[in-house]
Each structure stands twice: as structure tokens, then as C-alpha cells.
Amino acid sequence: MTVLRILHVDDEPDIREVVQLSLGLDPVFSVRSCASGNDALVEAAEWSPDMILCDVMMPVMDGPATLARLRENPRTAHTPVVFMTARAQTREIEHFKSLGANGVISKPFDPMTLADSVRCQMRSAGLAAMRGRFVGRMRADAAKLTESREKLRNQETAPRALEQIKSFAHALAGTAGLFSFDEVSRAASVLEMAAIDRLAGSHGPEAIEGDLDALLDCIEHAESLSAARNGTLLRN
Numbered sequence: 001m002t003v004l005r006i007l008h009v010d011d012e013p014d015i016r017e018v019v020q021l022s023l024g025l026d027p028v029f030s031v032r033s034c035a036s037g038n039d040a041l042v043e044a045a046e047w048s049p050d051m052i053l054c055d056v057m058m059p060v061m062d063g064p065a066t067l068a069r070l071r072e073n074p075r076t077a078h079t080p081v082v083f084m085t086a087r088a089q090t091r092e093i094e095h096f097k098s099l100g101a102n103g104v105i106s107k108p109f110d111p112m113t114l115a116d117s118v119r120c121q122m123r124s125a126g127l128a129a130m131r132g133r134f135v136g137r138m139r140a141d142a143a144k145l146t147e148s149r150e151k152l153r154n155q156e157t158a159p160r161a162l163e164q165i166k167s168f169a170h171a172l173a174g175t176a177g178l179f180s181f182d183e184v185s186r187a188a189s190v191l192e193m194a195a196i197d198r199l200a201g202s203h204g205p206e207a208i209e210g211d212l213d214a215l216l217d218c219i220e221h222a223e224s225l226s227a228a229r230n231g232t233l234l235r236n
Contacts, residue, residue: 003030003171004130004178006118007049009040009066010084011058019053022111028174029115037061041069044076050130051122053105056085056096064099071100080125082118084109122178131179135223138176138184141168142219149212159199165212166195172215181222187215 006029008019016033023029032047034040037054038061044052052070056063063083070076080102085092088106096104102125105117122130148164151157172188194211 004028004051004122004175005047005049006031006051006053007034007040007044007047008032008053009034009037009058009063010055011035012055015055018111019114022114023118026115026174027171028178029118037063037066037069040066041073041076044070044079045073048075048133049079050133051102051118051125052079052081053084053118054081056083056087064096067100080122080130082121082125119178134175134179134181138172138181138219139223141172142216144168145212145216149209152209162195162199162208165208166192166199169195169215176222181218184215184218184222187211187218191215 006023008016008023008031010016010019010033013035016035020031020033023031032043032049034043037058040052040054043049054063054066058066061069063085067081070079070081081100082103082105083096083101084105084107085096086107088104093104103121105114105121109117145165145168148161148168151161169188169192173185173192175185176182176188177185191208191211191214194208198208
């Protein structure tokens with residue numbers, strides 16, 4: 001299922017728990033936590049997060065040192081890193097950006113608005129690398145949705161297939177727009193509502209199959225546009 005992967009790094013367990021709960025309530029995000037810079041280097045290389053939220057003041061390896069090590073590894077060199085710190089005056093923010101950070105989220109932060117803050121940071125970070133990974137995940141989602149479509153007309157498998165379709169559509173509706181795939185986002189929203197109605201017994205299989213095919217077409221079109229855009233960038 002298409003979600004945005006967020007790796008959070010902080011040596012304080014209470015803060016890790018709050019961030020996990022705050023972002024975990026939003027189905028757009030999948031969150032993992034690390035207690036140290038060293039752990040973050042390993043997790044980032046293995047999990048390939050879309051963004052890393054990193055504390056500045058940590059023992060042994062602080063935030064700037066962690067960022068420097070991340071930039072040395074080809075697998076994490078282009079992963080956006082946002083510092084979370086109480087040192088969020090203009091001078092400090094400019095310093096952190098000069099080190100290669102993509103942005104800063106001030107501490108203390110509001111747990112109720114943290115997800116929106118992360119979205120804003122992702123928009124401003126420059127989404128080229130994340131966009132490419134997202135296209136790959138959309139392709140995987142399309143394959144799963146196609147499998148679910150084949151199970152819709154079987155009474156035994158239809159309820160589970162509908163739940164899967166609803167979940168995939170919900171995640172795509174929430175994330176595709178962030179990467180400017182607005183048609184995918186709208187088609188996914190329509191499909192999600194159709195799945196909800198079908199589960200409630202309001203529509204027959206033909207209606208949801210049409211909405212599912214429309215979403216699959218949008219994903220295919222988005223892949224083509226992304227490939228064409230990448231080709232243009234390579235030529236320029």
C-alpha cells in the first residue's frame with residue numbers, strides 16, 4: 001500500500017512515542033523510530049525512508065553529524081532530512097540548511113498539527129527523488145488492485161477484496177496529490193467512496209469495477225508522464 005515513510009530519530013523515548021502516535025494516526029504515513037544517529041544510519045539505508053526527522057542535540061552522534069554520515073552513503077545521500085529542535089531562530093535555521101538539512105520543525109511542536117508540518121516540509125524539500133519512489137509504489141499498488149478486481153465477482157472473496165480496494169484507494173487519495181498526481185488522487189477518492197458504498201450494499205460490482213479501471217488508467221498515465229519527464233531531465 002502506498003504510504004510515505006518517515007524515519008524519526010531522537011534519544012528521548014517520550015518524544016519518540018509522541019511523534020509515533022501523532023504521525024501514526026495519519027494513514028498517509030508509516031513511521032519508524034531510532035534512538036541514536038548510529039541506529040538511524042542503519043535503518044535509513046535498509047528502509048529507504050522518504051524523509052528523516054532528526055533531533056539536533058543527541059549524545060555520541062548529534063543531528064549534524066548524523067546528517068553528514070547520511071550524505072556520505074549513496075543510498076541515503078539524497079534523502080530529505082528535517083531537524084527537530086528548539087534552536088529554530090533564523091540564524092540557526094540558515095546554519096542547518098547550509099549543512100544540507102532540508103528544513104526545521106520547531107520544538108516544542110503541536111502533536112495535532114505535526115502531520116501537516118511534515119507535509120509542508122516534504123513539499124518544500126524538492127520531491128524529485130521521493131516522486132520516483134512513489135511512482136514505483138503506485139505500480140505495485142496497481143498490481144494489487146488488479147488482483148483484487150479479479151476477486152470481486154466471487155461471493156467468498158469479494159468482501160476481503162473490497163476492503164483491500166478501499167484501503168489502497170484511501171492511501172493513494174491521500175498521497176498522490178502531494179506529488180502532483182492530482183488525477184490519481186481524485187480517481188482514488190472516487191474509488192474509495194464506491195468501495196464504501198459497495199460494502200454497504202448500495203452498488204453492484206459493475207459500478208466499482210468501472211471506478212477501479214479508471215484509477216488504473218490514471219496510474220498508467222501518471223507513470224508515462226513521469227517517465228517522459230525523467231527522459232526530458234536526462235536530455236537537458
